[in-house]
Amino acid sequence: MTQPARFDRGHTDDLMTFLAASPSPYHAVATAAERLEKAGFRQVAETDAWDGTRGGKYVLRGGAIVAWYVPEDAAPHTPFRIVGAHTDSPNLRVKPLPDSGAHGWRQVAVEIYGGPLLNSWLDRDLGLAGRLTLRDGSTRLVNVDRPLLRVPQLAIHLDRSVTADGLKLDKQRHMQPVWGLGHDVRDGDLIAFLEETAGIPAGEVTGWDLMTHSVEPPAYLGRDRELLAGPRMDNLLSVHAGTAALAAVASGASKPTSIPVLAAFDHEENGSQSDTGADGPLLGNVLERSVFARGGSYEDRARAFAGTVCLSSDTGHAVHPNYAERHDPTHHPRVNGGPILKVNVNNRYATDGSGRAEFTAACEAADVPFQSFVSNNSMPCGTTIGPITAARHGIRTVDIGVAILSMHSARELCGADDPFLLANALTAFLER
Known part of the structure; x- marks a missing residue:
């Protein structure tokens, strides 16, 4: 199947590289920062005094990054245009006393982070990655990207009830991986x-x-390679697209009239309530300090926030061919159909009619198709950083994303063209 000329698999190839280089939130922000550095951005420390110089800047805090580009003619009251995302994904995380074992097996004690599909972590070769803190307070990233751990499933011969009752896993007893003898x-x-x-x-x-992370690399899938299988697409797909969009806008010929921002938070999968989560003060502090560093007042801050718009970009649910009844009967987002606009009238998503118009304009400017998503009325609706961002900072927020299958699995599935379409829409949004 020949793809239309506007589809660029180079972007998806680069996403695969980004996913492989980012087995933890700490690696994800380091990878994003490295790409922004190449685009001319410079890191600023939160403990330093900030000046009002123009150009690209970013701050890192743990597994979160906030980056912004100040155009030459930006006034103190210039509003922001924000792409929001999150860097964390459900997985198995090492406990404070990690060394355990029984019956001649060496094991690693883990906790369940977020809401993973536990069965997807069984009998899978796992690496180990994250952040180490040294005695002097410094930190080092570590990534053992080879088969190191495995959560072995019980043979069916020892549990015949699986056939009739399905697999039942106890998070404490059944999910501790082995790593030696x-x-x-x-x-x-x-x-x-x-x-x-x-x-x-x-x-x-x-x-x-x-x-832990799956060491199996991302890969194209399907007869025509029109699908992408890989880890942590919820939500590094959006982090990657947002990073690419911000770098493109900062280096583009047409300078934005607003201040484009990327805010990639940690801890979305467990409620966002941390100093690096969307429910923490990080984004608000950065935006306010940007206003004040340019000589602004509290009035300028209020004006800037009143004109600010945020696209909260996270993955959503594509219609599942084996479980179509779980979806709303009139809203069936399809992979490779373009990004989705996520709506919930009970504010599980932050989108309203004016937000739809905002996203429509960006997609039209980028010549990108988009789809709408709502949950089946009989099913609970998930949520994102969107409502949190809107309520905490009083800024207009729109929930969008890319439709995928196998959300919260150790390995997820999306359309190979959708990441490129999302990045184009985000670029158009930041340029407006």
Whole structure:
């Protein structure tokens, strides 16, 4: 099947590279920051005094990044146009006392982060990645991107009830991965292994934020390679698209009349209530300091926020061919049909009629088709950072995204063209 000329698989190839390089939120923001640096952005520290110079800047805090580009003619009251996303994904995370085992097996003690499809983590080769904190307070990223861990499933011969009752997993008893053999399980084994792997002197690591990831790389799927299978597309697909859009706008010939912003938060999958989550102060602090650094007053801040618009970009549900009855009968988003506009009248999504018009204008400017998503009235509706952002900062917010299958699986599925279409729509939105 020949693709229309406007589809650029180069963008999707680059997304695959981004996904593979970002096995944790900390790696995701480091990868995004590296790309923004190449586009001329410079990191600023939250502990430093900020000046009002124009150009691209960004701040990093843990697994979150906020980046913005100030045009030459930006006034203190110039509004912002924000692409919001999140860097975290459901997975298995290492406990404070990680070394465990039984019956000659070495295991790693893990907690369940977010709401993963637990069965998708069974019998899968897993690596380990995240952030190590050293005695002097500095941090180091670590990524063991090879088969290291595995959560072995019980053979059907030992549980015949699976056939009749389906698989039932206890999060505490059944999800602890194995990573070796030995009867003498010693405290510190895992961290010592990671110190050696990262080239850190023994005993220097005193804290860690570690998580598992599938080591199987992203791949095109299907007869015509029109699908993309890969990990953490919820929601690194949006982080990647937002990073690409912000870099394109900052380096483009036509300068934006608003201040374009990328805000990629951590902890969306468990409620966003942290210093790096959307329900924390990070975004508001950055926007306010940008206004004040340009000589603005509280009145300028109020004017800027009143004119600000945020696109909260997260993945949504494509119609599932085996479970079509779970979807709204009149709203069936399809993969490769363009980004989706997510609507819920009970404010689980922040979109209203004016937000729809805003997104329509961006898609029309980019010549990008889009679809609408609502939940089946008989099914609970999920939510995003959209309503949180709107309520916390008083800014107009629209929920959008890309339709996928297997959401919250260790390996998700989307259309290979949709990431490119989303990035084009986000670029047009930031340029407006």
